[in-house]
Amino acid sequence: MSFLADKQTLDDLNIPGRYNNKSIYRIFDNVITGGGRKLLDDMFRYPLTDHLAINERSSIFQYFDSNPAVLPFSAESFSIAENYLTTGASATMPATAWNIVYRKLLKTVIRDNSYELLVTGLGKTITLLIAFRDFIYKLAEPGAYGPVQEQVEKIRQIFNDRRLLWLRKETDVKNIPLPKLIKYDYQLRTGCLEEMKTVIDIIYQFDVYIAVSTVARTKHFCYARALPKHKNVINISGLFHPSVEHAVPNDISFHPASNVAFLTGANMAGKSTFMKSFGIAVFLSHMGFPVPAAEMEFSVKDGLFSTINVPDNLEHGYSHFYAEVLRVKSVAEQVGASKDLVVIFDELFKGTNVKDAYDATLAITAAFSEHRNCFFIISSHIIEVGEALKKQDGSYRFLYLPTVMEGNVPRYTYQLKEGITADRHGMIIIGNEGLIALIRKRE
Incomplete structure (x- = not known):
């Protein structure tokens, strides 16, 4: 059961209002991802009535308060990577190869920019994934992540997946050979689609955790x-x-x-x-x-x-x-x-x-x-x-x-x-x- 608070109450207390600089929501709205903002919206829309759930969420914010962090990418970079991962995937490796080769041909023949957009999206995504992996590894020693243990272990398992081991070695994202480009595109958008969804969801969560805990630390809540x-x-x-x-x-x-x-x-x-x-x-x-x-x-x-x-x-x-x-x-x-x-x-x-x-x-x-x-x-x-x-x-x-x-x-x-x-x-x-x-x- 969700906590009851009607419109009269929310307006009296000036709780909602993304575009109201004096609202309580606006105090915490320092997220950089659209998914993080939706998660923040849901938290404001549905307060909790279970003391264990409340204390569990509070403990996560406290963890990031004690371990200050900043997501290692900009809102713009994440938006490009998110868009790349969630659109334009092919069902099979041959289909992926044909799609990429076709785009490259169009670039040569009619100067179509879809190939460049794909290469840029892949490059931004690889850079972001490597940065987020390093961010996770630096949070704390293994086994010492407290209330975010589950999310951290999921990320570690994903990056240890044999299908993604190439991420450890790939550094020159601007000059990826065509065979590797096809392989990487297929793995990220098709072969490891569910894993990438998990990574994105956890980034949303961490975005909110960091934003809220930063408010607590700076405003002495x-x-x-x-x-x-x-x-x-x-x-x-x-x-x-x-x-x-x-x-x-x-x-x-x-x-x-x-x-x-x-x-x-x-x-x-x-x-x-x-x-x-x-x-x-x-x-x-x-x-x-x-x-x-x-x-x-x-x-x-x-x-x-x-x-x-x-x-x-x-x-x-x-x-x-x-x-x-x-x-x-x-x-x-x-x-x-x-x-x-x-x-x-x-x-x-x-x-x-x-x-x-x-x-x-x-x-x-x-x-x-x-x-x-x-x-x-x-x-x-x-x-x-x-x-x-x-x-x-x-x-x-x-x-x-x-x-x-x-x-x-x-x-x-x-x-x-x-x-x-x-x-x-x-x-x-x-x-x-x-x-x-x-x-x-x-x-």
């Missing part, structure tokens, strides 16, 4: 440890948003006796950014990817749902408030179906009046808290909800992001504190910007 579902905990130290420069790190933890974090703070204090940071860490950790934190351990969950930016729906005639209600309903259905979820609500019911928002936020938060297998972060400007929850016998943790006033200028620490804050500085900010005076200004 950590590798989260996945635990079985029944452990039912999330512990994160030094959590930060990967797209915020000089982000302030924070710690957060959840367990059955403290499964709801009620978050308060003034506008601009960093509530939404913190909740997005948490959601991103949860999503990436279920991919087995490095996460923007100092440390993290988590029990696998069935999915992640957020409500941070809920638009109205004019097409269906929905107001903002009704759109919020429908969103909470859809999440409630998932929670009620006994799924183990992480849920993030940023300012519930801000599309209605304060009295209804208070009643609804209090009732919904209390009801969700009874599902101890799920973890919730719920933010609100209505601090009275927090005070009411304190009086209940519930599994709540109260957190706030403080504001420090320096005269009439608010300064935000972005550092989580325990408790509930009554900080409200909207009118101070309005005053500082001179809005009232601007409106009342007369000619």
Whole structure:
């Protein structure tokens, strides 16, 4: 079963988007092969829900983090070799010979360039295969490849195949005699077709491993440890948003006796950014990817749902408030179906009046808290909800992001504190910007 995260959640957290420079996907998109990018797409599309599979993938990234590597060829060289290996093969050696001789004749008679393209493709492919073979042999001593042992052994077996032993001796790829050209072309594109497919697939994998591990190393991400579902905990130290420069790190933890974090703070204090940071860490950790934190351990969950930016729906005639209600309903259905979820609500019911928002936020938060297998972060400007929850016998943790006033200028620490804050500085900010005076200004 794949990890659940709907479009609303992915958009809230800015997860997808190859062409969006600020997306989480874009942070990791440093692959150089098309197949590597497709593999990366699939990893983002289908996070995992098995702790063993998550830890296995994570261990591969950690291996390349500890053993930094760069693929020994360019994207252009690989594209030429890949195209050569996957197109134009002949079924038999005689057919291969005739195809090559015919191309050479066309070159002489009508200056057709197909023969030159074939020679170039073969030469680039041989050079790439030799470079990748040497790359594999230099990774580590035999038997010390850790989590990539299987892939490395496959590559070693392929290059030790008697049909490919000539690769060890061939160095002058620009001047290959015609008989050898025919032999090499047949072996690479027909005789060893399956072996070449395996090599290409492993290059795709290594492309992703290297790209992702490089991000972890350069951005100081950590590798989260996945635990079985029944452990039912999330512990994160030094959590930060990967797209915020000089982000302030924070710690957060959840367990059955403290499964709801009620978050308060003034506008601009960093509530939404913190909740997005948490959601991103949860999503990436279920991919087995490095996460923007100092440390993290988590029990696998069935999915992640957020409500941070809920638009109205004019097409269906929905107001903002009704759109919020429908969103909470859809999440409630998932929670009620006994799924183990992480849920993030940023300012519930801000599309209605304060009295209804208070009643609804209090009732919904209390009801969700009874599902101890799920973890919730719920933010609100209505601090009275927090005070009411304190009086209940519930599994709540109260957190706030403080504001420090320096005269009439608010300064935000972005550092989580325990408790509930009554900080409200909207009118101070309005005053500082001179809005009232601007409106009342007369000619």
